[in-house]
Amino acid sequence: MKREADQVGPEGRQGLAVLGATGSIGVSTLKVVALHPDRFEVVALSAYQRIEELGALCRTWRPAIAVTHAPEAAEALARSLAAEGTEVWSGPEALERAVCDPRVTTVVCGIVGAAGLKSAWAAVAAGKRVLFANKEPLVMSGHLLLALARESGAELLPLDSEHNAVFQCLPPGRPGLVQSGVRRILLTCSGGPFRNTPASEFARVTPEQACAHPRWSMGRKISVDSATLMNKGLELIEACRLFEARPEQVDVVIHPQSVIHSLVEYVDGSVLAQLGNPDMRTPIAHALGFPDRIEAGVARLDLASVGRLDFEEPDEARFPCLGLARAAAIAGGSAPTVLNAANEVAVEAFLARTLPFAAIPTVIESVLAMRPVVAVESLEAILEEDRRARDAAREAVIAQGAKGVWAC
Numbered sequence: 001m002k003r004e005a006d007q008v009g010p011e012g013r014q015g016l017a018v019l020g021a022t023g024s025i026g027v028s029t030l031k032v033v034a035l036h037p038d039r040f041e042v043v044a045l046s047a048y049q050r051i052e053e054l055g056a057l058c059r060t061w062r063p064a065i066a067v068t069h070a071p072e073a074a075e076a077l078a079r080s081l082a083a084e085g086t087e088v089w090s091g092p093e094a095l096e097r098a099v100c101d102p103r104v105t106t107v108v109c110g111i112v113g114a115a116g117l118k119s120a121w122a123a124v125a126a127g128k129r130v131l132f133a134n135k136e137p138l139v140m141s142g143h144l145l146l147a148l149a150r151e152s153g154a155e156l157l158p159l160d161s162e163h164n165a166v167f168q169c170l171p172p173g174r175p176g177l178v179q180s181g182v183r184r185i186l187l188t189c190s191g192g193p194f195r196n197t198p199a200s201e202f203a204r205v206t207p208e209q210a211c212a213h214p215r216w217s218m219g220r221k222i223s224v225d226s227a228t229l230m231n232k233g234l235e236l237i238e239a240c241r242l243f244e245a246r247p248e249q250v251d252v253v254i255h256p257q258s259v260i261h262s263l264v265e266y267v268d269g270s271v272l273a274q275l276g277n278p279d280m281r282t283p284i285a286h287a288l289g290f291p292d293r294i295e296a297g298v299a300r301l302d303l304a305s306v307g308r309l310d311f312e313e314p315d316e317a318r319f320p321c322l323g324l325a326r327a328a329a330i331a332g333g334s335a336p337t338v339l340n341a342a343n344e345v346a347v348e349a350f351l352a353r354t355l356p357f358a359a360i361p362t363v364i365e366s367v368l369a370m371r372p373v374v375a376v377e378s379l380e381a382i383l384e385e386d387r388r389a390r391d392a393a394r395e396a397v398i399a400q401g402a403k404g405v406w407a408c
C-alpha cells in the first residue's frame, strides 16, 4: 500500500535522500531534480571516497544531512560546511539513520554493489518510496525486500532502465504476471564493448577497454559487468525479484542501438516496448515523478536518425556470466547472493589488474560450485552468505594468479 501522507516532505515537496550522490546515478538524479525545485527537496546526500565532490554538492543543494564513510573525512567536511547548515554523519549506521529521517520521503539507491544493501533494507523497512538503481541488493535479497515492503507500506520503483521499461509496459497496479496475461519479459542488452570481439582476445582486455561502454556512461563496476554480460545476468535475477517472475519467463536479446529498453510479451501475442534515447535521466524522471510524467532534460528520440533497430541472440559461449546468473536464478536460495559476491570480488581484482578479464567467469563458477545452496530468509543470513562467498572468491582469485593467467 502506498502511504500518500508519507510521500510529502518539507514544504509539501518530496524529501529526497540520494545515496551514492557522487556516482553516475547520483549525478543524473540531481540533474533531473534541478529541473523541479517545486517538487523535490534534497534532504540527504551520501558519498564514499569522493569527499570533495560531496562537499561541492552540499554547497549547491544545502541538504540537512551529508553522509560519508570515514569519521576523519566527516569532521573535515563538517568544518567546511559549517555555514551551509548541513550535518555530516559517518560510521556504520549513518546511512541507515539518514534514510529513516522523517524529512526523507523518497530514497534513491545509487550506491554500487552489496555496500548498498543495509541502507536499502532500512529504507524499505521504514516504509519509504525507494527507487532502486543499485541492483545488487535486489539480486541478493529481493524476495525479502518485497515481503518487507508489503509489511511496511514501502513503494519500490525500478530505476534500472530495463526494469523501468518493463514496469512501464506492465498494467498499472501489477496484479501479478499470470493474472496480467504476461507470457514473458524480454530484457534488451547492448552487447557491451566486446559484442564482436573473439573470445581469444579476452585474455588481453584492459580495464580501460572494458569500461569504455559504446552506449552508456556508467561507473566502473557496472561497466565491467556490461562487458562480461554479468550485468544482464544480474538484471535477469532483478527482474525475477521485482516482478515475481520465474527465470524461464525472462529472456535476453542483444539490441546494439539501446533504443528499446525492454519489452513485455502478452499471451495474445502483443509485445509492448518502451523506447527512448539511452540516457538514465529518463527512467530516473519516470520513477521520481511517478505516477506523473515530468521533464527529464533528455534529447527527443529521433527514429529517422536511428535508422534501424537490430536484434540478435546473446552468445553465452563467449559470455558465460549470463548462463551462470541464469543457473543461480534457477537454483534460488543463496545462489544469487554467492554469484553477486564472487562477481564483485572478481571485478575488483580485474580493475586492480590482478585478475584477467577472461578469468572473471572462472572465479564465479568455482565459487558457485564450492558453496552449497541454502535457504536465506533474513538479512543476517544474506550477509553471512555474502561474507563466505567473498572469502572463497578471494582464494579463487589467488588460485588463478598461481596458475599464471596474467594478461593485463
Ligand SMILES: NC(=O)c1ccc[n+]([C@@H]2O[C@H](COP(=O)([O-])OP(=O)(O)OC[C@H]3O[C@@H](n4cnc5c(N)ncnc54)[C@H](OP(=O)(O)O)[C@@H]3O)[C@@H](O)[C@H]2O)c1
Pocket (backbone or CB within 6 Å): 019, 020, 021, 022, 023, 024, 025, 026, 046, 047, 048, 049, 050, 051, 109, 110, 111, 112, 113, 115, 116, 133, 134, 135, 136, 159, 160, 161, 216, 217, 218, 219, 220, 221, 222, 280
Ligand atoms: N550508471 C548507470 O547508468 C546505471 C544504470 C542502471 C543501474 N545502475 C546501478 O546503480 C548503481 C550505481 O551505479 P553507478 O554507475 O552510479 O556507480 P558509480 O558511478 O561507481 O557510483 C557509485 C556511488 O556509490 C558510492 N559508493 C561506492 N562504494 C560505496 C560504499 N562501500 N559505501 C557507500 N557508498 C559507496 C560512490 O561514492 P564515491 O564516489 O564517493 O566513492 C558513488 O557515489 C549500481 O548498482 C549499478 O549497477 C547504474
